[in-house]
Amino acid sequence: MAELKFDTKKIKAGYDSKDNNLAISPPIYQTTSYDFKNTQHAQNLFTYKEAGYLYTRVGNPTVTYFAERVKALDGAKNAVAVGSGMAAISYTLLNLASKGGTILASPYLYGGTIDAFDRLFPELGIKIKLTDAVLDPQKLEEQITDDVKAIYVESISNPNAYLLDIDEISKVAHKHGVPVVVDNTLATPYLYRPLEHGADIVVYSATKALTGHGNIIAGLILDSGDMSLYTKEKYPQFYEPIVMLGGKSTADIFPDNFFIFRATLVYLNLLGAALSPQDAYLGIIGLETLSERVAKQSSNAAKIAAYLESSPAVEWVRHPSLASYKFKELADKYLTNGGGGVLSFGVKGTPEQEAKFINSIKLFHYHVNLGDARSLIVDSPNTTHSELNEDELKLADIPHNLVRISAGLEDADDLIADLEQAFTAAGLL
Numbered sequence: 001m002a003e004l005k006f007d008t009k010k011i012k013a014g015y016d017s018k019d020n021n022l023a024i025s026p027p028i029y030q031t032t033s034y035d036f037k038n039t040q041h042a043q044n045l046f047t048y049k050e051a052g053y054l055y056t057r058v059g060n061p062t063v064t065y066f067a068e069r070v071k072a073l074d075g076a077k078n079a080v081a082v083g084s085g086m087a088a089i090s091y092t093l094l095n096l097a098s099k100g101g102t103i104l105a106s107p108y109l110y111g112g113t114i115d116a117f118d119r120l121f122p123e124l125g126i127k128i129k130l131t132d133a134v135l136d137p138q139k140l141e142e143q144i145t146d147d148v149k150a151i152y153v154e155s156i157s158n159p160n161a162y163l164l165d166i167d168e169i170s171k172v173a174h175k176h177g178v179p180v181v182v183d184n185t186l187a188t189p190y191l192y193r194p195l196e197h198g199a200d201i202v203v204y205s206a207t208k209a210l211t212g213h214g215n216i217i218a219g220l221i222l223d224s225g226d227m228s229l230y231t232k233e234k235y236p237q238f239y240e241p242i243v244m245l246g247g248k249s250t251a252d253i254f255p256d257n258f259f260i261f262r263a264t265l266v267y268l269n270l271l272g273a274a275l276s277p278q279d280a281y282l283g284i285i286g287l288e289t290l291s292e293r294v295a296k297q298s299s300n301a302a303k304i305a306a307y308l309e310s311s312p313a314v315e316w317v318r319h320p321s322l323a324s325y326k327f328k329e330l331a332d333k334y335l336t337n338g339g340g341g342v343l344s345f346g347v348k349g350t351p352e353q354e355a356k357f358i359n360s361i362k363l364f365h366y367h368v369n370l371g372d373a374r375s376l377i378v379d380s381p382n383t384t385h386s387e388l389n390e391d392e393l394k395l396a397d398i399p400h401n402l403v404r405i406s407a408g409l410e411d412a413d414d415l416i417a418d419l420e421q422a423f424t425a426a427g428l429l
């Protein structure tokens with residue numbers, strides 16, 4: 001059979017009813033542990049001589065079905081699902097820089113990621129360098145010193161909808177033997193698949209548009225399966241003998257999958273942010289409508305962006321659908337399925353008027369999630385990105401009057417009418 005298309009994979013990939021009493025909907029394996037058949041079986045599982053499940057913190061069939069489905073959608077070779085997007089990001093970067101080193105990172109990132117970069121990683125001996133050179137790969141190349149263990153970017157950034165050229169970034173990174181990690185949360189594999197553009201590792205907050213109903217916290221780590229970047233000299237952690245593995249290294253056990261294997265064996269196992277089987281099940285159901293949801297979110301966001309751009313209450317608008325978009329050329333080339341549900345705009349008024357505007361909104365939910373079926377509005381500099389100091393806000397190009405919208409699945413006319421009445425209530429029209 002030919003390679004299945006995206007929309008078929010989102011319904012069928014990674015699960016076969018024949019393995020589960022012909023159940024069409026994946027069962028929720030609500031169990032902590034799995035019986036050993038005998039002592040030999042137990043030993044084989046512990047030393048990875050035999051595939052199987054041991055304990056749900058490190059593996060559960062429902063969680064595997066979820067990871068396998070996203071793996072197929074992204075065209076990845078290996079995948080693991082974890083308990084949150086932050087766990088996916090932290091475990092990935094710890095796995096790459098477990099011996100220390102520098103992560104060269106985009107400044108256009110989720111606020112929680114910047115917070116971890118400021119407060120967590122330096123304490124663990126990992127330096128973070130935020131650089132706007134991600135916009136200019138030639139300049140970026142000059143910053144790739146021997147100490148750099150990874151380049152970290154968001155494909156479409158939160159909250160600004162910056163779009164980076166992953167093809168070009170990957171080219172310069174690979175010249176220096178450095179892997180590129182892409183947080184693809186805002187894009188989802190429906191809009192953009194980083195591994196097809198040279199990236200090596202993809203992380204997700206599956207909490208957002210990937211599963212799309214604002215009802216689970218979940219994350220994923222995926223990789224391309226190319227382990228050749230992880231040399232013994234630069235990444236010795238993958239080649240060290242581990243007692244539990246009978247003195248073998250992670251690279252000995254899984255030569256084509258030691259990056260995710262070590263992330264699971266060390267970080268998921270020992271730091272422990274496991275995804276629950278219930279949540280994995282809800283995630284699988286969410287994935288079944290990924291294309292339909294993200295297409296509608298993109299078209300709703302485009303309509304809202306066009307309205308905002310024409311409004312005298314608004315100073316500027318950022319969304320890939322607009323002719324005025326800063327990365328229009330890249331968007332035309334890469335985002336052929338739509339610009340995504342997230343847009344931002346600047347309120348043309350005083351901070352008090354902006355507050356009055358937010359407080360007058362009736363249909364949009366005022367909270368920090370995004371990618372939900374419900375439309376959301378938030379004043380990012382005061383909330384989702386309040387961890388950023390003035391320099392970081394400036395570097396990230398987040399003006400104080402920025403308002404972020406995540407378009408949901410409602411009727412766009414109702415959403416636009418809500419914005420109009422709130423602008424009026426705030427005296428902005």
Ligand SMILES: *Cc1c(COP(=O)(O)O)cnc(C)c1O
Nearest residue numbers: 084085086110158185205207218
């Ligand atoms: C929300 C978000 C995260 C963090 O994910 P959680 O599931 O909330 O831990 C990471 N990256 C981006 C781009 C996000 O929007």
